Every structure is written in C-alpha cells, then in structure tokens.
Amino acid sequence: MMDELEMLKKDWQMKEAHLPKLSYDELYAMIWKKSSSIVKWIFFISVIEFVLPHLLYLIPSAREGMAFYEGLGLKNLIIGLSIVQYLVVFYFIYQFYRRYKEISALDNAKELMRKIIRTRKTVKNYIIFALSMFLLTFLLIALGIYLSDTDSFITVLNLEEKKMDMSVGNLRTVVVVVLIALGIVCTAVLGLIYFLIYGLLLRKLGKNYTELKRLEV
Amino acid sequence: MNKELEHKFVTELESNQNIVHKVCSLYTNNRDAHNDLFQEITIQLWKAYPKFRGESKFSTWMYRVALNTAITLYRKSKKRVQTQDYDTVIFKIKTEEYDATQEQQLALMYKAVKQLGDIDKALVFLYLEDKNYSEIADTLGITEVNARVKMNRIKTKLKTILNP
Numbered sequence: 001m002m003d004e005l006e007m008l009k010k011d012w013q014m015k016e017a018h019l020p021k022l023s024y025d026e027l028y029a030m031i032w033k034k035s036s037s038i039v040k041w042i043f044f045i046s047v048i049e050f051v052l053p054h055l056l057y058l059i060p061s062a063r064e065g066m067a068f069y070e071g072l073g074l075k076n077l078i079i080g081l082s083i084v085q086y087l088v089v090f091y092f093i094y095q096f097y098r099r100y101k102e103i104s105a106l107d108n109a110k111e112l113m114r115k116i117i118r119t120r121k122t123v124k125n126y127i128i129f130a131l132s133m134f135l136l137t138f139l140l141i142a143l144g145i146y147l148s149d150t151d152s153f154i155t156v157l158n159l160e161e162k163k164m165d166m167s168v169g170n171l172r173t174v175v176v177v178v179l180i181a182l183g184i185v186c187t188a189v190l191g192l193i194y195f196l197i198y199g200l201l202l203r204k205l206g207k208n209y210t211e212l213k214r215l216e217v
Numbered sequence: 218m219n220k221e222l223e224h225k226f227v228t229e230l231e232s233n234q235n236i237v238h239k240v241c242s243l244y245t246n247n248r249d250a251h252n253d254l255f256q257e258i259t260i261q262l263w264k265a266y267p268k269f270r271g272e273s274k275f276s277t278w279m280y281r282v283a284l285n286t287a288i289t290l291y292r293k294s295k296k297r298v299q300t301q302d303y304d305t306v307i308f309k310i311k312t313e314e315y316d317a318t319q320e321q322q323l324a325l326m327y328k329a330v331k332q333l334g335d336i337d338k339a340l341v342f343l344y345l346e347d348k349n350y351s352e353i354a355d356t357l358g359i360t361e362v363n364a365r366v367k368m369n370r371i372k373t374k375l376k377t378i379l380n381p
Contacts, residue, residue, distance in 0.1 A: 110358030
C-alpha cells in the first residue's frame with residue numbers, strides 16, 4: 001500500500017502540468033463576484049429568524065392587542081414580559097453578531113467549524129427562547145381567562161353568539177382548553193420547521209466536525 | 218482595498234492557482250462545479266488577504282483557506298452530479314512512463330480517493346502535496362499523532378476499496 005500511495009504521489013505531482021490555467025484578467029474578475037458560502041446563508045437565514053417573529057406580532061396592531069390584554073387583566077404582565085423579551089432579543093443579536101464576526105477562513109478546519117456551529121447555536125437558543133415566549137403568551141391568556149370571574153373574555157374574544165348555546169362556565173373551559181391546545185400545536189409546528197432548516201443547513205458541517213472531534217478521544 | 222493590493226493578490230494567485238485547481242478537482246466531479254468552487258475559494262482568499270501578513274508563505278496560507286472553503290464554507294453540494302467526463306481531463310491523462318497495469322492501478326487509486334469523506338480527502342491531498350504531519354495537523358486542527366493515526370486508517374480504507 002505504501003508503494004501505491006508513493007506512486008500516486010509521484011503521479012499527482014506530475015499532473016500539475018496538465019491543470020487548467022486561468023489568466024490574470026480572469027482571476028481579477030473573480031475577486032469581485034459575490035460569495036455564496038454557508039456563512040452567508042447562515043447570516044441571512046438568522047436575520048430572517050430574528051425578524052420574522054416580530055413581524056408576526058405586528059399583524060394584530062399593537063393597540064388592539066393591548067386592549068385585548070387589558071380586557072383580560074393582563075396588561076401590566078404583558079408589558080413587563082415584552083420589555084424582558086426585547087432585552088433578551090437584543091442580547092441574542094449582539095451575541096450573534098460578535099460570534100459571526102469571529103468566523104474566519106484563516107482558522108484551522110476544526111476551529112472554523114466550531115465557530116460556525118457556535119454562531120448557529122446562538123440563533124438556536126434564540127429560537128428556543130422565542131418559541132417559549134410564544135407558548136407562554138398562549139398559556140397566560142388561557143390562565144387570565146380561567147381566573148377572571150367576570151365574563152369579559154366573551155366580549156374580548158367576540159363570542160357573544162356562542163353565549164346563547166353554552167353556559168359561561170362551560171364556554172370558559174372550552175376556550176381555555178382550545179387556547180392551550182392551539183398554543184402547543186403552533187409551537188410544535190414552528191419548532192419543527194425551524195429545526196428542519198437548522199438540521200439541513202448544518203448536516204454536512206456537523207458530520208465533518210464530529211469526525212475531527214472523534215479523533216481526539 | 219487599493220489597486221496595489223489587488224494587483225499583488227491576483228499576481229500571487231495566478232502563480233499559485235494550481236493549488237486551488239487541485240483542491241477543486243478532488244472535491245468536485247464536473248467542470249461546472251470545479252469552476253464554481255474555484256470562484257468561491259478565490260473570493261474567500263481575497264476576503265482573507267488583508268489579514269495575510271506574510272508570516273507564512275502565500276502558498277501555505279492558500280492551502281488552509283482553499284481546504285476550509287471546500288470542506289466547510291462551500292455550499293452547492295446538489296450541483297455535484299456524478300459525471301465521469303471531468304476525471305478524464307485531470308486524472309486520466311495517459312503517461313508514457315507507465316505500463317498498462319500501473320495505469321489501471323493509478324486510475325483505481327484516484328477513484329478510491331475521490332470516494333473518501335471530506336476530511337479524509339483533505340489528509341490525502343496534503344499528503345500528496347508532500348506536506349509533513351505537523352503541517353497537516355495544523356491545517357486541520359488536530360494533533361500530529363492523530364494525523365498519523367488517521368492517515369494509517371485511510372491507507373487501510375483505500376486498500377479495502379482497491380482489493381475488495
């Protein structure tokens with residue numbers, strides 16, 4: 001085997017003469033082309049992931065949303081939660097940007113992979129946080145309705161017509177159960193979509209990184 | 218980026234472009250993919266060039282960026298269709314010095330190397346480029362001992378591919 005590899009080495013080095021040759025001008029033109037590296041992909045996908053949940057919050061306009069929470073007696077809690085949420089989001093964005101900037105093709109192969117995975121993990125943690133907040137909002141609304149002794153939730157959720165068919169107590173139970181189920185299902189679906197994107201994007205990289213790390217054991 | 222830097226970079230790249238072509242020929246299977254990867258490596262080299270301080274040789278620095286791009290940064294794997302036509306260009310040039318058996322043996326060896334995983338390929342590539350184990354270890358971020366161990370495993374793997 002040794003000889004065969006040596007033979008291959010000799011041949012490999014002889015073939016150098018047959019390699020394609022690009023001219024100075026061709027190479028010069030290339031340095032201005034756009035990169036399509038995985039780091040770029042990660043950057044854009046992450047930015048979308050940071051922005052998208054906030055765009056979703058904008059759909060029912062902020063004022064209507066507040067009236068909704070006020071009706072359920074959750075206004076202060078939701079304001080407090082939003083402040084915490086934005087602080088955490090800014091922390092994640094800062095952390096992401098710092099780690100993203102550290103990625104350099106000049107590192108050795110293993111270090112480069114580690115930094116890319118670490119950057120991506122920041123976004124992963126952010127998504128876990130965002131999904132938890134999403135679920136928590138559903139649960140809080142459900143809890144608010146459950147604990148409210150008035151029938152204000154009927155007005156807030158526009159359920160006047162339904163009131164004819166059911167007692168307020170029953171309606172309350174149905175609304176609470178539906179909200180909790182909806183919250184869990186939506187969170188699970190969003191989580192699944194996210195982890196599919198994450199998995200596909202980093203599959204090859206993860207495999208190579210594991211291989212390099214396995215050598216160390 | 219000023220004109221002088223551009224000129225210096227392209228000149229050095231022009232005289233060292235073989236390294237990039239060799240990496241591309243190992244990691245891709247057709248001409249389009251080869252050109253595509255070549256371009257991405259060139260972009261990555263250019264982006265990293267301002268940080269190249271000349272502490273190492275330009276070529277040494279190129280190996281690292283080129284392999285990092287091929288293994289980790291490049292992302293167009295779907296385009297890497299299995300075609301044979303490209304191999305004939307670089308890997309199957311008839312060389313007068315060999316007899317038919319050697320010729321066949323070499324063709325099989327190249328085929329076996331191309332079947333290896335990304336990391337294994339990088340090791341073989343650096344080995345074929347006559348790099349020592351300390352350089353190989355440094356490029357990949359593993360210890361020298363582990364580089365040797367890994368290379369021995371690859372040799373066994375190649376042997377199994379060649380003599381099933």
